[in-house]
Amino acid sequence: MDRALDQTPDRFPASAACHALADAFHAMIARSRAEAAPDLAGRLDRLARLRTVVADNEERFRQAISADFGHRSAVETTIAEAMMVYGEIRHATKHLKSWMAPQRIATALQFLPARNRLIPQPLGVVGIIAPWNYPLQLTLAPAIGAMAAGNRVIIKPSELSPHFSALLKETVAERFDATEVLVTGVEEEVAKAFANLPFDHLVFTGSTRVGRLVAEAAGRNLTPVTLELGGKSPAIIDASADLNEAAERIAYGKLLNAGQTCIAPDYVLAPENLVQAFAEKVRAQMRRMFGTDPSNKDYTSVISDRHYARLEELVADAARHGARILQPARPDDPNWKAHRKFPPTLILGANEAMAVMQEEIFGPVLPVLGTRDANEAIAFVNGRDRPLALYWFGKDRSARDEVLSRTISGGVTINDCLFHFAQVNQPMGGVGASGTGAYHGEWGFRTFSKLKPVFYRSKFNRLADLYPPYGGKIARLEKMMRFMS
The missing domain is CATH 3.40.605.10 (Aldehyde Dehydrogenase; Chain A, domain 1)
Structure with missing residues (x-):
């Protein structure tokens, strides 16, 4: 049955x-x-x-x-x-x-x-x-x-x-x-x-x-x-990257649907000496795209009060642990919460002790972390569950290919975010904990x-030589098969 x-x-x-x-x-x-x-x-x-x-x-x-x-x-x-x-x-x-x-x-x-x-x-x-x-x-x-x-x-x-x-x-x-x-x-x-x-x-x-x-x-x-x-999808900024270009594209990828996107960049790894400059550029792009008014019709609300409260706690926990919070708008404006819109937020100085680095954020909150070199960035990604997406920004092809060969993720977009998902000729799927x-x-x-395999036997085929009683024909057939293998 x-x-x-x-x-x-x-x-x-x-x-x-x-x-x-x-x-x-x-x-x-x-x-x-x-x-x-x-x-x-x-x-x-x-x-x-x-x-x-x-x-x-x-x-x-x-x-x-x-x-x-x-x-x-x-x-x-x-x-x-x-x-x-x-x-x-x-x-x-x-x-x-x-x-x-x-x-x-x-x-x-x-x-x-x-x-x-x-x-x-x-x-x-x-x-x-x-x-x-x-x-x-x-x-x-x-x-x-x-x-x-x-x-x-x-x-x-x-x-x-x-x-x-x-x-x-x-x-x-x-x-x-x-x-x-x-x-x-x-x-x-x-x-x-x-x-x-x-x-x-x-x-x-x-x-x-x-x-x-x-x-x-x-x-x-x-x-x-x-x-x-889902999981924590990284965006890696190479030393060869155009920071203005990367900031604009990451800001868009993070704030689309107010960050409630399974392939949104979850955190950024940038060269240590570029973290501050890059974060300021992202903040400027966030302000340019969505302004500072919570009633902006282009900016999407958080799905529920429970999810909003979770995002508030992620940011508060990071601040308690010493992180610096950057926002393009005044977060104390009561209209943000009244519209259930979470103000775009960047977190500098995030570390492993913070909840924001332990769970998928799924909202408009973006930690920016500094790394000494590309090897450290790759090791950071590989030390965690394999992500659903990975984003790399830069012009150095050898550095790009090094990241592609040494990391595993569900999908990758180079010098942008999200768009590998829109390729209808490419598969969309995760790996390990991301799907x-x-x-x-x-x-x-x-x-x-x-996909059912079907074998159509020909009447001219000598497969009957495999049937017993066995004899010299098996030896000849075995010799032929060994020759072909």
């Missing part, structure tokens, strides 16, 4: 919402097992309908996301969410036919004239546990890959984005049958039950701490997982497919 159809009810909390989730999951599993994999036309139709969901409701999504944040820059929602989703769908639509085609795989000489093929097949039902920080893009990007691969999808949105989650549930239900794509509620018991379902693949985007719990729950069902986590697995473009299609 299929393990997914044999899920025992005692694995779910006793609530109506969880039983409804279990029923919907089993209905989707049954349909995926009973029906043939969707053909190209069927998959393109699903992608087109998903695009319509976004296109017809783009302004509603912007408003819903802003309501969840308290205020979310409309421009940031457009460029970092809606446009990214359109690009993913356009790319998948253009290339899906070639992705679906069986791939020719070389056949070893001794097996000719037989042939090998690699045939992609949908896994079945993919679960997506979505985050709150980019709720549209980070929910639908993995869904696009899963749907392109021919899977059915169940999405569990974040409880911190209730307005968006309700709208996504409503608009998806208008365009999709519940056995094609389903959006669940955000109840706490649903979140706990979701990862316990025996999905054919499970995607989680969020913190490393919760990612461990999701992986543990999925492991009980041997469910393969893609974990998109496992990848998606985007064809990488997503492959992640959510079973």
Whole structure:
């Protein structure tokens, strides 16, 4: 019996919402097992309908996301969410036919004239546990890959984005049958039950701490997982860097979405003699980009009072331990807190004793640390969990390549921040504590497919020589195989 159809009810909390989730999951599993994999036309139709969901409701999504944040820059929602989703769908639509085609795989000489093929097949039902920080893009990007691969999808949105989650549930239900794509509620018991379902693949985007719990729950069902986590992504300033250029680009990368970005630069490593000058340049760029008025519509709010208080404590803890705090605006203005907007903050003199250097910041707070040389910067990065992203600024190619060869991270952008994520032809994924697995473009299609190897034997092949009774023919065949190896 299929393990997914044999899920025992005692694995779910006793609530109506969880039983409804279990029923919907089993209905989707049954349909995926009973029906043939969707053909190209069927998959393109699903992608087109998903695009319509976004296109017809783009302004509603912007408003819903802003309501969840308290205020979310409309421009940031457009460029970092809606446009990214359109690009993913356009790319998948253009290339899906070639992705679906069986791939020719070389056949070893001794097996000719037989042939090998690699045939992609949908896994079945993919679960997506979505985050709150980019709720549209980070929910639908993995869904696009899963749907392109021919899977059915169940999405569990974040409880911190209730307005968006309700709208996504409503608009998806208008365009999709519940056995094609389903959006669940955000109840706490649903979140706990979701990862316990025996999905054919499970995607989680969020913190490393919760990612461990999701992986543990999925492991009980041997469910393969893609974990998109985070961590402390460094920005390294080489002695050859243009400080003005680096300051502008790091300020943007840090303050996009008020720093609530999993690949935001978490801290900066700069040459000791450049720390003060660089920090002043970053502060000037922060002021130029977002001014000093908390009501600035381009500057996004922190998602909740709890997250705001956590950022306040990180800065206060650093100050208690002797750090110097630089801010481009007056932090004592009560309107910052009234709008739940955290003032952009630089921390100089950060050290290991400070909480800001022990946990992912996930907000508009940027420690700037000094290093004696490039080797010390590399050692600092390598002494910690492998980050989701790494940024390097400079003109010295040999120094750049030294960092690339001696550090491991989920992705890298050279002389800028964030933009490796937007490359639809490149995989997006972490390593170690920053995640496992990848998606985007064809990488997503492959992640959510079973690439099945198939060997087509030819009637002219002499494989029967391997069958008993053994004799001289085996010796001749062995000699031939040794010669070819």
